[in-house]
Amino acid sequence: MAAKDLGKPWGGRFSEGTDELLERLSASVGFDRRLAPYDLEGSQAHARMLGRVGLISAEESTLIVRGLDELRKRVAQDRFQWDPRLEDVHMNLERALVDLIGPAGEKLHTARSRNDQVALDSRLYLRDMARRAGSELRRLRAVIVEKASKAKEAPMPGYTHLQRAQPVLLAHHLMAYYQMLTRDQARLGDLYRRLDCMPLGSGALSGTGLPIDPQMVAESLAFTRLAENSLDAVAGRDHLLEFISFGAILMINLSRLAEDLVLWCSQEFAFAELPDSLSTGSSMMPQKKNPDGAELMRGKSGRVLGNLTALMTVVKGLPMSYNRDLQEDKEPLFDTVDTLLLVLPVAARLVEGLKFNYGRLREAADDPYAPATDLADHLVRRGVPFRQAHRQAGEAVAYAVRNKKALVDLTLEELREFCPEAGPEVRAEMTLPAMLAARVTYGGTAPRSVARQLRAARRDLAAELRKGAV
Numbered sequence: 462m463a464a465k466d467l468g469k470p471w472g473g474r475f476s477e478g479t480d481e482l483l484e485r486l487s488a489s490v491g492f493d494r495r496l497a498p499y500d501l502e503g504s505q506a507h508a509r510m511l512g513r514v515g516l517i518s519a520e521e522s523t524l525i526v527r528g529l530d531e532l533r534k535r536v537a538q539d540r541f542q543w544d545p546r547l548e549d550v551h552m553n554l555e556r557a558l559v560d561l562i563g564p565a566g567e568k569l570h571t572a573r574s575r576n577d578q579v580a581l582d583s584r585l586y587l588r589d590m591a592r593r594a595g596s597e598l599r600r601l602r603a604v605i606v607e608k609a610s611k612a613k614e615a616p617m618p619g620y621t622h623l624q625r626a627q628p629v630l631l632a633h634h635l636m637a638y639y640q641m642l643t644r645d646q647a648r649l650g651d652l653y654r655r656l657d658c659m660p661l662g663s664g665a666l667s668g669t670g671l672p673i674d675p676q677m678v679a680e681s682l683a684f685t686r687l688a689e690n691s692l693d694a695v696a697g698r699d700h701l702l703e704f705i706s707f708g709a710i711l712m713i714n715l716s717r718l719a720e721d722l723v724l725w726c727s728q729e730f731a732f733a734e735l736p737d738s739l740s741t742g743s744s745m746m747p748q749k750k751n752p753d754g755a756e757l758m759r760g761k762s763g764r765v766l767g768n769l770t771a772l773m774t775v776v777k778g779l780p781m782s783y784n785r786d787l788q789e790d791k792e793p794l795f796d797t798v799d800t801l802l803l804v805l806p807v808a809a810r811l812v813e814g815l816k817f818n819y820g821r822l823r824e825a826a827d828d829p830y831a832p833a834t835d836l837a838d839h840l841v842r843r844g845v846p847f848r849q850a851h852r853q854a855g856e857a858v859a860y861a862v863r864n865k866k867a868l869v870d871l872t873l874e875e876l877r878e879f880c881p882e883a884g885p886e887v888r889a890e891m892t893l894p895a896m897l898a899a900r901v902t903y904g905g906t907a908p909r910s911v912a913r914q915l916r917a918a919r920r921d922l923a924a925e926l927r928k929g930a931v
């Protein structure tokens with residue numbers, strides 16, 4: 462049995478102190494102290510409001526705000542003494558305030574619960590982190606656009622099933638990632654807008670009977686909306702789930718980019734090389750140069766997906782409204798933020814530092830049988846139904862394979878044995894530049910289409926920067 466601990470704010474109700482085991486289970490200050498700057502910012506807005514509406518005197522309000530300023534300094538300079546027996550960041554800061562300014566400090570928690578307090582803190586924190594992640598993501602997208610522009614009209618093989626399929630521009634391949642990441646950015650922007658909701662005033666769960674002014678708090682913290690429902694405000698964690706979902710999808714997109722980099726840098730592909738500064742050696746094999754940066758970027762996706770599963774599982778099936786389980790929201794959130802802020806700049810460096818072997822890419826793009834579709838398309842243009850054209854082109858490929866010739870090297874006479882409608886221009890249409898130039902559909906790989914894509918991307922990035930988008 463633990464000794465009666467009057468240090469807890471609920472000491473009045475209790476006749477004995479907290480068991481050491483529960484204390485260890487309860488303590489979150491080891492990780493939620495990260496919220497301290499946001500908690501202090503929220504408390505200052507709350508204290509100013511309490512003074513304004515007359516729940517505390519103007520002098521008390523000023524005293525509290527100044528005291529919290531001092532605590533901000535201690536936190537920023539890492540001079541704050543965190544005490545795990547005080548459970549969490551909120552109680553640590555409140556206790557320090559009382560120690561610092563005396564009885565006025567005991568008025569700070571008027572009309573507030575840790576339930577609405579932590580709901581506010583997580584929104585303030587996430588607003589900040591979402592902006593940071595957003596600008597790192599935008600930088601990565603800009604790097605991809607630059608890299609794609611530098612690749613000009615360089616061809617490479619396009620793949621399906623990891624089998625050579627049809628040639629594409631390297632720029633087109635890179636821009637596919639840009640498009641994926643642009644949707645990630647849009648998802649972030651959407652969830653950021655929904656963070657604009659101020660929960661303070663919800664109290665523990667039902668609101669408060671004290672005459673507070675949440676609108677004033679909202680304005681001073683740059684929120685435009687108040688929580689519509691106090692139960693939802695203290696119980697909801699979908700704002701965090703949305704962020705981690707965004708993070709998980711982003712990481713999975715990045716893991717695919719990483720996989721391409723790993724493949725490209727293998728001797729088998731030899732499409733690209735990473736700079737030494739972004740590779741590691743082997744402790745045993747002196748010749749090795751390993752793409753660890755890309756591999757870790759791929760591997761880190763696992764933990765973010767794990768964080769999403771963890772928090773989804775915590776929230777699932779919880780009864781309305783606040784339950785202490787919700788304290789488990791923080792570590793998955795923080796780990797997701799840390800991972801994104803670590804990996805996004807690495808991704809940008811990896812893409813920036815890639816050195817392409819354009820000769821090897823072209824050689825691989827010039828696959829002897831890649832023009833099969835173009836042969837079929839040629840026949841279609843001359844009136845052959847596509848299914849027949851497909852079969853005829855297939856027979857021509859089989860013949861070329863048997864005779865160890867590239868499709869483009871078959872003579873018109875040889876081709877006409879299988880494709881009687883083939884016209885004299887067919888061989889020109891089966892060259893690499895012609896195949897690429899033909900794919901002029903919107904979003905296709907023709908240099909013209911890719912140039913349009915690049916222009917649109919540059920325009921969008923510039924507009925996002927101008928608007929200060931998240």
Ligand code: ARG
Nearest residue numbers: 489549575576579785787788
């Ligand atoms: N540390 C708690 C959390 O993060 C704060 C809210 C505690 N509320 C309570 N009723 N015990 O969820």
